[in-house]
Amino acid sequence: MAVEKKVAAGRRGAHQKWRVLTCKVGLDGHDRGVKVVSRALRDAGVEVIYAGLRQTPEMVVEAAIQEDVDAIGVSLHSGAHMTLIPRILELLKERDASEIIVFGGGIIPEDDALELKRLGVAEIFGPGTSLQAIVEFVNRGFQQAA
Amino acid sequence: MAVRKKSSREEWEEQSQAGKQPARGRGRTISGMPIEPLYTPDDLRGWSYEEKLGYPGHFPYTRGVYHSMYRGRPWTIRQFAGYGTAEETNRRYKFLLSQGQAGLSVAFDMPTLMGYDSDDPLSRGEVGHCGVAIDSLEDMETLFGGIRLDTITTSMTINSPAAILYAMYIAVGEKSGVKPAQLGGTLQNDILKEYIAQKEYIFPPEPSMRLVVDTIVFAAREMPRWNPVSISGYHIREAGSTAIQELAFTLADGMAYVEATIKAGMPVDDFAPRLSFFFDSHIDFFEEIAKFRAARRLWAHIMRDRYQAKDPRSWILRFHTQTAGVSLTRQQVENNISRTAYEALAAVLGGTQSLHTNSMDEVLALPTERAAQIALRTQQVLAHETGVTETIDPLAGSYYLEHLTDEMERGARRYFERVDEQGGVLACIENGFFQREIADAAFEFERQLEANERIVVGVNAYQEKEGSPVPTLKIGRETEQGQVRRVKAVRERRDNTSVQNRLVELKVAARGSQNLMPALIDCVRAYATEGEIMAALKEVFGVYREPILF
Incomplete structure (x- = not known):
């Protein structure tokens, strides 16, 4: 829904690239996944800004607004996803920036992923997701295939 | 015209090419070596038996470090565990x-690993999730x-704050009348691989190295049963390296600690016998066995000839x-049991001293009790039913395996040269060499998977419709709330003047060059928290920021 709004408003014309902020929130340092995904998105023509490790929700939301991104890709392996991802959504709302899409991945149990999606996360990509699937998700305007 | 008689090899080659089904397959190991x-x-x-292999317990130790290997004593089953509060984990240990x-292996939570107390704002949502929360000596x-x-040995997986947890363990022993010299165990304490791969660094590399050296020296003088560092390839591999990179970077780190x-x-010779190592056992079966054997041979030569x-x-x-x-898949989770079993077999055929087998559900969360039990039983089946313990290094002499072992050694030596050329391990961390090599290898692995050049069952072949969610272990919010209350209570109860004095003394010691272990032991005895001690050290040492690359 948010995406339709954005496209309609013409913020990204057909010639413009999607802009995505990727980041690690929480304290763990497992950055293999986020780096591989960042590279795959870049190779697919997406403008990727990788914010690095140990970003707080406040830092992520600030950077996303500053960098005028379309979406935030969050990676977590520490088990803190049910605290930190909802906090990002909350802060985006507070800053009147809810049109920024949030998606994520990492070690996140399926029932938690369902709950996060209920809260407004566009997608959670678990281990074993193909890069192709993530690239297609971004290219479709952050939507899963029907 | 005279026709030379074909050799039997040539005959076989023709037959294998001409057959209806020529030999196929990917033809490369994960490290990219042609097969x-x-x-x-x-x-x-x-190839010389004496030069390359020798006998078990003899130089160059390719066949194993002990004379009788598993005939004398099987490997130690050491399952890593820890979650929630100290009280819950204590029940699990008992x-x-x-x-x-016979041995414990402590998993700490992320705030403890990163040096934050449970009531630090940065700890929110993380307390007790990845392991047990420890704030002070009381925990x-x-x-x-x-x-x-x-009566036991304890392995502690902790790195940046390792010296503090080590001090706490010594202080706990002291309180129960056990002298440091009687304590046996292992600290992971391998900071170099944190900069290279796992990224749980806090201080810049130089002061971090000083802390590691202080623990090595302290253990060598006071604690003959203690392994002060477990030089780890595991995290390098999990971050995406190849087997050769894992082998080469790990031994390069080992050399940096020795130097x-x-x-x-x-x-x-005063400290080297207590250095120990920690490797990954991945799914590329023969390459892994070759890696373990090459590691022993390389280290023996390095220690004898270089040092x-x-x-x-x-x-x-x-x-x-x-x-x-990293070889486990979310899809068809039960398949992870067989992956783990093959990897465990490779580790045992490679001559490991101890082994942890992953639980099938660790791709989703900390393991449930049932999944952890299956992982333990997998080792017991291997040890008692398959007969692999009966003969030492049973694959020695295999044309393929010995060729592969030599190749692993050659590949690692090429990396040693590249590291030396760039000025050593710290220089390679600062210029991003290791990080780039690993990121490239990780991306290449993913690319092969996407291109179906590599098959992972259930992921890009033999897919099934997704079933219902697998039950996973949940850590409730009350764990964090309780732990926050406890650390606050400790701060109220203790003698705060004494804590402040001990922290000032620690900073003075950190600015100088003496061994920091005595000052750290004094701090933990006074119930200074881990977060407070780390804050004091950060004041002196500063914090590290890595170059961002992907």
Whole structure:
């Protein structure tokens, strides 16, 4: 829904690239996944800004607004996803920036992923997701295939 | 025209090419080494048994570090565990010990690993999730309450704040009348691989190295049963490296610790026998076995020839192995049991001293009790039913395996040269060499998977419709709330003047060059929290920021 709004408003014309902020929130340092995904998105023509490790929700939301991104890709392996991802959504709302899409991945149990999606996360990509699937998700305007 | 008679090899080659189904397959190991369909004595021309293998317990230790290997004593089953509070984990440890386990292996939560107290804003949502939360000596006393520390060995997986947890363990022993010299165990304490791969660094590399050297020197003088560092390839591999990179970077880190400790004035044979290693056992079966064997041979040569160690105990590479977490898949989770079993077999055929087998559900969360039990039983089946313990290094002499072992050694030596050319391990961390090599290898692995050049069952072949969610272990919010209350209570109860004085003394010591262990032990005895001690050290040492690359 948010995406339709954005496209309609013409913020990204057909010639413009999607802009995505990727980041690690929480304290763990497992950055293999986020780096591989960042590279795959870049190779697919997406403008990727990788914010690095140990970003707080406040830092992520600030950077996303500053960098005028379309979406935030969050990676977590520490088990803190049910605290930190909802906090990002909350802060985006507070800053009147809810049109920024949030998606994520990492070690996140399926029932938690369902709950996060209920809260407004566009997608959670678990281990074993193909890069192709993530690239297609971004290219479709952050939507899963029907 | 005279026709030369074909050799039997040529005859076989023609037949294998001309057959209806020519030999196929990916033809490369994960490290990218070409694999021939057949190996013969031709591949080992000029190969000498005495030079390359020798006997078990003899230089260069390719066949194993002990004379009788698993005939004498099977490998140690050492399952890593820890979650929630010290009290919950203590109950789990007592259960494990009652089941005959002789050693404990402590998993700490992320705030403890990163040096934050449970009530720090950065700890929110993380307390007790990845392991047990430890804030002060009081938690450590609870964790080991009712367990006689002189009868067990304890492995602690902690790095940046390792010296503090080490000090706490020593203080717990002291309170129960066990002297430091009676304590046995292992600290992971391998900071170099944190910069390279796992990224749980805090201080810049130089002061971090000083802390590691201080623990090595302290252990060598006071604690003969303690392994002060477990030089780890596991995290390098899990971050996406190849087997050769894992082998090369890990041994390069080992050399950096040896050089730093020698530079601090300790003779090599005084500390080298207590250095230990930790490797990954991945799914590429033969390459893994070759890696373990090559590691032993390389280290023996490095210690004897490069550092002139005289004591044979300094030459031997003892190691722990964990199966590859990264090889597990979310799809068809039960398949992870068989992956783990093959990886465990490779570790045992490679001569590991101890082993942790992953639980099938660790791809989703910390393991449930049932999944952890299956992982433990997988090792017991291997140890008692398959017969692999009966013969030492049973694959030695295989044309393929020996060829592969030589190739692993050659590949690692090429990396040593590149590291030396760039000015050593710290220089390679600062210029991003290791990080770039690993990121490239990780991306290449993913690319092969996407292109179906590599098959992962259930992921890009033999897919099934997704079933219902697998049950996973949940850590409730009350864990965090309770832990926050406890650390606040400790701060109120203790003598705060004494804490402040001990922290000032620690900072003075950190600015100087003396061994920091005595000052750290004084701090933990006064119930200074981990977060407070780390904050004091950060004031002196500063914090590290890595170059961002992907």
